[in-house]
Amino acid sequence: MQPEIILQADKIGKYFYDPEKFRVLNDISFQVNRGEFVTLVGKSGSGKSTLLYILSTMDTDYDGLLTIQGERITGQQQQRLAALRNEKIGFVFQFHYLLPEFSCLRNVMIPALRLGKYSRKEIEERAYAKLKMLGLEDQALKLSAKLSGGQQQRVAIARALINDPLIIMGDEPTGNLDSKNTGIVFDILKDLAHHDQQTIVAVTHDNDFAQKSDRTIELQDGQVISTRKLY
């Protein structure tokens, strides 16, 4: 069976002004299939975050063509992009951005409340189920600020999963974690990709993390210099 293409980047290019115009991304083309766990790697300044920002539909000012599950993203209206992000993309950042004054459960519920697809009761049940899946059912009603860094990152993953996104985008998802918690988060992401067929695209500086992912896409000076399939 042919794999389903979830993300397709075709000749993506981007310029910044600093203060002179310079090309930060050049001719980036690749595709990511359903259930793949892909890492974007490369030296500091190579363009990883800039690319992730485009792939996650937040930056619309670039050349080339981006499609997500066959839908043309390039040139789409902001309103459609916001809806698409809510529906199809879960975000996990280096700093979790949980709201400290809210419980873990409430934090996880937020993207679903925004989506407006489920009743409040359903949202609560879904949030609880995601926390349980990540081994955090006992922490559900605690304030997020009272949890350890590793636990908070798992809450952030539960929040990213609440709407069952097609793609999980990570910007240094383990950048703030020790090696034990990095391993835990890696295993969770791998499981999501390989068991639940979710698609993961994550920027990382962590070589070990990248080596263990299914494929690394390496950038240098805004260009893809290698894409390695590791399984």
Ligand SMILES: Nc1ncnc2c1ncn2[C@@H]1O[C@H](COP(=O)(O)OP(=O)(O)OP(=O)(O)O)[C@@H](O)[C@H]1O
């Ligand atoms: N808003 C901006 N305006 C001008 N230049 C920028 C802007 N954002 C990033 N840059 C430059 O673009 C280049 C790529 O930056 P980017 O953050 O994508 O790299 P990166 O690979 O993610 O780096 P790091 O690993 O350090 O996070 C760098 O030279 C950076 O200084």
